[in-house]
Every structure is written in C-alpha cells, then in structure tokens.
Amino acid sequence: MLVSVIMPAFNAEKTVVKAIESVIGQTYLNIELVITDDNSTDDTVNIIKQYCNIDHRIVYLKNSNGKGSSNARNNSIKHSSGDFISFLDSDDIWHPKKLELQIEAMNKNNCLASHSSYYRVDESGNNISLVKPREKVTYKDMLTHNHIGNLTGIYNSKVLGKFYQKNIGHEDYEMWLRILSKTDSISVLEPLASYTVSTNSLSANKLKAAKWHYNILRNEIGLNTLKSSFYFSHYVYNAIKTRTSKVS
Template sequence: MNITKTKALLPDFKNNLISIVMPCWKAEKFISESINSVINQTYGNWELLIVDDCSPDNTAKIVENYCKLDSRIKIFRQSQNGGPARARNRALDAAKGRWVAFLDCDDIWDKAKLERQLSFHKDVRTVLTFTSFRRFGNSKRVGREIPVPKFLDYSALLGNTAIATSTVLIDRSLSGHFCMKPIYYDDFGCWLDLLRYGQRAAGLNECLMEYRVITGSVSRNKLTSAIEVWKTMRITERLSLIASIRHFSMYALRGIFKYSRF
C-alpha cells in the first residue's frame, strides 16, 4: 500500500473524531464491559462502530440496546460469518473520523485512554501509535504491565510482538486509505502495510488497555500462531528464507519473554 498515493482516495473526515472499530462474534459474556469502557472515556468525541459477525447468541441484542441509549454507538450486522478482517473492514468503510482506534469485544480501556493517546499522537506525529497494556483472566487475575518500545519501523515490527490491536490509534491524514488483509493475523499484516514505506509507529508507555486472556481464543494456540506468523513473513511479505528466519527468531524470542510470566 503506497500511502502517498492513497490519501486522495480518502473521503472527507471529521478532524477530531475518533472512529472505534469493534468486531464481535459470540461476545455476550464480555462485550458490555468493553462498550462501557468506551462510554466512560474522558474524551467524548468518538463513534463506536460495532460489527456483529453473525453471532449465535445475544450479542447483537446487547449492542442494539446500547445503540438506543447512545447515538455514538452503531451496529452493523454481517450477512454471513466472514471473520475479524472482514468485520473490521466493514467498520473502516463506515468510519467518519480522522482517527481510527481498535478495541476487541473482550478487552477493556482505561478511562483516559483516548485522551492520553490522542495527545501523545499529535505530539509524535506518526501514522500509528500504541500503548503498553496488561493481561487479565476470567478470574480477574491481573498481570504485570507489558512495556513497549519507543518506536518501531517496518523491519523492527517484523521481529516484534509489541503492538496489541486494542491499543492502536491511526491517523488517517497520514495513512490514507487502509484495510485489513484476509489473512490469519489481519492486524499484524495491516500494521506492516502502514510502516512499509518509511513510516514509524510510536509507543506510549502508559498502561491504557487490559487484554482479556480467554482459553481457546485465536491468539492462544501457540503452534498455530507460529505457523501463521511464518506464513505472513514468507507468503504475504515475500521475505527471503534467511530474512524470514532472522525476523521469526526475534519474534519468537520476544514472544517467549513477553509471555514467560503473567
């Protein structure tokens, strides 16, 4: 994705509005906590775009009730289950803000997340910012804060697990049009696209997100994760075998260190 060539394709957007992208599927247990963490933000100029990916439970009904209470919350219902990338792209197509944030339907934001990160983002003037975070389990066990590097470029991101999706904020005046790729790690692929042509991502070392650890979730199967990261490097990014081995080794080592203790 050539960022300089895609700016002209972007429709007019509201300069201070943050469009929040939330895909959901079978999320009735946790989605209220996630939505409430948005409603409670100290920064109020946002829209929450929730895409229900054909949930078989009461997820859509819960979201519809929130829509009635707050006009900033909108629901989009997929006609068939297509996975997180398609759901996120549906929300991105509807987004009206200059700024785009992501929040998964089981994660939780600190109440100052948008205010603090937007201020930071305007100072560093990068295409993407991300923050530190901590994990928590269903038993409400809260883990340590996971710090993040100050900056990442394309090469550094290939060997790093630092960017958690629910911490990301993107400035569309710098990114131009962007979307998620139809791959297993659609978010990782998107961040790589955004940094491919010399852009950088800036890390804010403030713990502004709590990442829920759920047994059996997409990101918890370590063998599958490793295979899909390797495929991203070799197939999607078309790296050489030597480059793939180098970046994958760093990615794996950082992942082991990151998750070696809760």
C-alpha cells in the same frame, strides 16, 4: 477530530457491556463506536442495540461479508468516518484516558500512529502479565516482533487512508506492518488497555500462531528464506519474553 473505534462482536453477551462502557467512558469525547455483529446467536445484538438507543455515537452493523473477525472489522472500517481509526474487541477494555493520551502523544511527537502498554488478563479479569512496548516502533522493529497490541493501536486515517485486514491469521500484525511502512508509532508507556487471554482462542494455539507469523514474513512481505528465518527467530524469542513478563 473524530476517532472511529472498530469493534467486532460474536456471542459476546458476557463481555461486550464492559467493552462498550470502556469506550463511551473515554475522556476524549469525539468518537464513534462502529460495532459489527458477526452473526451472534446469543443476546449480543440486543445488548448492542440497547446501547445504540442510549448513546448516538454507537453504530450497529451486521456482518454480511463472510464470517470471521477480520471480515467484521473490515465492515466496520468500511463504514467508519473518523479522522483516526482504533480497535477494541468485544472481550477487551480500555483505560478511560486511552484516546486522550495517545492523540496527545501523536501530536507532540509528530507521528501518525500510536500504541501503549497493556495488561494480559485471564477471563476473570486477573492480571497475568504486563506488556511494555518500545517507546517508538518502526517498520524494522515490527519485523522482529509484533510490538503493537491491536487493542492499543490508533492511526491517522485522514492522512494515511484506511487499512483493511486480510483473513490470513495474525491479520492485525500484517495490517500494522503496512501502516508502519508509512509512519512510526509512538508509545504511551502507561498501560491503557486490558487484553483477555481466552483459553479457546485461535491465538492460544502457539504452533499455529508461529506458522501464521512465518507465512506473513515469507509470503505477504516477500522476504527470502534467510531473512524470514532471521526475523522469525526474533519473533520466537520476543514472544517467550512477553509471556513471561510478570506484573510488577
């Protein structure tokens, strides 16, 4: 079955090669890598097109739906044709057996989605911490914390349909809440990806990220003030715990 890998790219000339190589180097071969360039001004586009000439599984697209990573992802999702949809940003990387192990886990456990452990690394590639998710994540689990790193997530789009992201901040979290309202997600506990923590990224602004999270609970899901506050307190606790979990 075909896996569509969704990748947005913006001024990623320094990182996109490693990201692409980690996808086309997967032991699971039946893939398409759908890259949407988000109006880059550096050499990103030329690098992507060079890879398109090397590997026919890579699809290059231009973001014409409004600037931003969520719009770029949605553009790739719209043009994807896989039975499964997975995600990787242009500054992150995958373990070679990621897709193979996760699809195997989904089939074995009769789940329509999967996630894995992953490393948080600095911009030089040094490990900062190891994020270990629950073995199985339910919708209720996700209300307390974002247990699924987007770069590790994969879901069966043939059965569940396609899920698009809203441009609201923490758009991946809101998207995975909708996915898990239809299926549980099974984990591969082995670390299968590395997430780059950028000092100038939007998610680095912890106060803003917390506000996004609360707004999703209150406005997107529609929880009342009491329930929103309850789940938000769990989010704060788990966020601190995640970031202080050192690599063993």
